[in-house]
Amino acid sequence: MPEPYRKILDNVYEIDLLEADDSDFERISKEKSLGLSLEELKKIRDYFKRERRNPTDVELEAFAQSWSEHCCYKSSKPILKRTVFTIKAPQNICVIAEDAGVVDFNKEYAYVVALESHNHPSALDPYGGAATGIGGILRDVVCMGAQPIALIDPLFFGPLNYKEKLPKGTKHPQYLFKGVVSGIADYGNRVGIPTIAGMVEFHESYISNCLVNVGCIGIIRKDEVVHSRVGNVGDVYIMAGGKTGRDGIHGVSFASAELGEESEKKDIPAVQLGYAIMKEPLMHACLEANKKKLLTGMKDFGGGGLSCVSSEMAYAGNKGAVIELDNVPLKQEGMAPWEIWVSESQERMMMSVRPENVKKVLKIFEFWDVPATVVGRADDTKRIKAVYKGKTVLDLDLDFLLKGVVYDRPAKYVARDEADPGFKMPDLEDTALRMLNSPRVGSRESIIRRYDHEVRGNTILKPMQGKINHQTHGDAAVIKPLVDSFQGLAITADVNPIFCKQDPYWGAASAVDEAVRNLVSVNSRPHSMADCLNFGNPEKEDRMADLIKACEGLYFAANAFETPFVSGNVSLYNEGVKGPIAPTPTLLGIGIVKDVRKTVSSDLKETGNILYLVGKTGQEMGGSEYYRMLGLKGGLVPRVYPEKTKKSMNCILKAMDKKLVRSCHDLSTGGLLVAAAEMAFGGDLGVELDISEGNMRTDYKLFSESNGRWLIEVRKKDAERFESVVDAKKIGRTTKDGKLKIKDGKIDLELPLEELRDKWDAALEKE
């Protein structure tokens, strides 16, 4: 086989694609870790045939970036276009198209939403992977010109007490968990944006492939929104922030393949290094330059580095561009042009600026001690060029580069067993204690307290709610983004991967229902959502089918609740040695709070109040924590009834506005028992429930995770008015005897809350 590489500059090679055969293609893709398939390389060869020349290594790398699953959504685009992208809503201002969604807040302001995964880097380097995940999501919000106001971190790990032998190259869940939480705390706390919501889930399928999803919300004046595109021919590209180094090389192809035994050695250069103290002034400087109307476009350096940012900005503006690689400030000497072109080094932003404003912009960055450099210029060629030492090393048609490839991949759904297993009801007292001690249910306080959740002073409802040093889980956090308005944003993160594993359609729909419930619990109206779709290898038919089912489920529920998906991200190839991760369509739900002073928290307020249950409890035990704990399989995953739930939602919000609701908590993992216990913990009060009505077994009544349900505390004197507004069942009252008492016909349970609390506190790690 002839040598396919020909040196044209010191560290630039021409690659002989035109004469290559299949084995050459394979060799090239492998040697250069391009992650491109044979078909894709042939398509690229045909392009260069038309260009009548061979590509350089820089050019091939550009395709590897832009055609990766991570960048072009080649496997998921068709299904997304059929489902989640189609929900129309008047509140949408600019959604899906850019790095973050822009949604109507009030007359003058919009809020900005971004949600992303940083899974594979975190599985190799949990601390650095999580930290740079936060950095990336902050840039996505800042590049719209918005001030970040909240961070959200949904995390998914293998069981922390996993004792069996780990697959080669896999790190222990405990190590990953500690590293990720520390990474989020150390980076998030330093940049000064509060981490106010999130979730932590555990399942065996995440052992070799943990998930780190990161979300960010921002606020912006509508007339200050800046887009990720160059404005005019002749505009100058200014790159600002950190230097470009050999960290984060091939991050996108690494994110678009399965992790393996050799990942530790092979892929570590793909993990970026974070530096929070560059990010903090970088945000200030970018926002100041935008506020002064000096920018015509802005975009962050994310996956695919300079290659993606410069091409995509030019393409979105229907222009072309020339980038001078010699001007890019480097961390290391001797970096090859292709490395400069694809490096994903952190804390970098690209701006397009009219020539007459360049000096003003550079001055702002100088004040903040943030390096900023002119690296290129927009033209009208509709091509992207890169020049190195006076020679053009990349010259590509933008349309061909960025339209990329799309696959309608074959899918075959593998049906799950939905038959309910027969079993004898276990001892309920013992089961209740075990339930509260479950890592999926127990207190998240030891994690939440490590994140600064009130820096900026705008967190009105904190993630932990209740009497001081007795606080309990809240349903959502509430932020008051503007100084002169009491309007707020409620924020929650939700998905139940166990549901989704048993039934991706109803599991995904349930995630929407749960997000809606959480937002309503604090007295906010569900307004928009972002989705981060974490799934297995789409080239395998059963994984692809789960992805499709989940998207359909999301669409069904969100469309019915009129909550559009305004932003999102797809992370595929999440596989372990024993198969794919549980399908995990993580949702970020955002609600509008009319008046933050009317926010409702989840902790019980006084003794002698009445407890109401809203919504119907069914024997839908598939994917429940109860079944999982007992080692039972099968069962129906809870269905979603949007019309009924919407009706309940409207009534509850009405009652809250009339100030008839003292506390409210939705029923989710662990069902009624867990909801009642958590409310009691937060108020340091007791609860008496009578659930005798209905002829379901007591354990189903207590642990069913049926959707559309809330537990609500109302003062006796308000009971009549409440009942006239909300269709709810009176099921108990608050007491001061420190007990959770449950009566179901002849069954009488009496659980000391202190013991329950101890179990709940100790489920993960006590503070």
Next chain:
Amino acid sequence: MGCRIGEGMKMRVCVLFMEGTNCEDETRRAFEQIGLEAELVHLKQLTGDVIPELRRNLGDYSVLMIPGGWSAGDYVRAGAIFAARIKSKLREDIKDFIEDGKLVLGVCNGFQVLTELGLLPAFEGISETPEAALTNNANGRFQCRPVYLKHTGKCRFTEKIGEDNVLQIPVAHAEGRFTFGENDEKYLEKLIENEQIVFRYCRADGSDALGEFPWNPNGSLYDIAGICNPEKNVLGMMPHPERVVDGIQQADWTRKKKGRGDGRIFFESIRECLKRGF
């Protein structure tokens, strides 16, 4: 000590920040909410490392406030780099500022900076090397939580807060355990004798925290949350009063009748102190 604040001089607050400071916005807002003029000033603007029109003079302000955050990342001892930068270029300005009887306040990272600078506890005037430290929390973790504080001794800033009043103010830090190291016993006595302890962590009913977590969130010596200098015009504290100026910023406001935030009286007290001109 002669006081030179008063007639003809604006009661301006300099909210000083550098890269990594991150509580400057809400701190300025807190001052403005109680009617004081506050300006965000980058350290470079005081040291003169900026274009002339951006330069500021410390002497033009009545209060120097160093807010919370992670100045320069706090990758070494918290506050050490901020302090070193101040020391190298502003040492005399700050000395004059304090000797003029003006007010210096440090919250969280600001308290760490004041301690590193030797402005606190400053038993014998400003010390060359730090006499105390705010070191890693006893449980080794960052803590973001509401705590109760007892106002145990008045400094110039806090006269409006009644003695033994209990305030609920949040903390958010990884390094807040106040200690004199091996000299704990000796210097604590001195601190008490000089009436330099301004805030101590306590329980909800005001009784002693006795070092017990979570009432005392970091294991601080003698439950110390904030101290002042012997002259009572320099105050450092770990809790963040600027985060609870309004009632709805308190962690448990949904359980209470609506009211003001417990941090407001702290800022009002500063305002009154300035009005009085001591």
